[in-house]
Amino acid sequence: MSLFVRLADWQTDRGDIRRIRQKVFVDEQKVPPELEWDEHEESAQHFLIYHHDKPIGTGRLTGGGKIGRMAILKEARGLGAGLELLKRICKFARVSGQKNVYLNAQVQAAPFYEKAGFAASGEEFMEAGISHVRMDLTLSDKEPCENVDDWNR
Template sequence: MTLFVRLADWQADQSTIRKIRQKVFVEEQHVPPELEWDEQEDSAQHFLIYQKDKAVGTGRLTATGKIGRMAILKDTRGLGAGLELLKRICKFARIEGQKYVYLNAQVQAVPFYEKAGFVVAGEEFIEADIPHVRMELSLSDYQPDEKVDDWNR
């Protein structure tokens, strides 16, 4: 499967990003729309992952190093798109000088983030009526595999 991750711009790519997040978070996971869209949309660096020429996922990175709004369309899950997107976001953060990144993982997704090197760094809490836990990754020793090393900026 051919996957391609690119930097996205909230203004230019808002429609594509919104469609993916609407489908995954609002429709599938029943996150209230007022919690899904926030004041960080304009300032965050957004990413889109494509399978061939179709956008199948999105994520974002804030200036504080928080990875969030990671969403992969249901029919693409389990094919490596989520891990590829996450690695690309971490690679970008490292290039930009971040020392570490963190995220609020849904508890059911903890094993996925652990595969990428993240570690649990806190107690379970509820966000949008879904159990979450904070996870962190130090980027000082982060060595993405060759597949990620060809990041084009």
């Protein structure tokens, strides 16, 4: 599989990041654009994942260990890109000194994050008109999901 994750810079890579998130969140999931783009864009550490040199997904890490804006283009789902992206973000957080990370998962995506070792905490809530749940992960020396045998089941 030709997947590659790299650190991205909002100033340099904004076009690819915006294109992916526009397609996934605004066009596909109908998130209002004014809720998609926020004050964290310039300060967050962004990531891009590529398949055969084409950017197919993005995510970011903001202060306090919050993972967010994870998006994989529809035509690239099922390649394992989401897991690879999540693993790289967690590894970056761990190397940067974070002990814990968290995210607000769309409820329909919670099983994906549970397989990666995240645990739901708290009640479901609405964000951008979509039901979410907070999920937490304590970072250790082992990679998230390293024990998952068949991720694409």
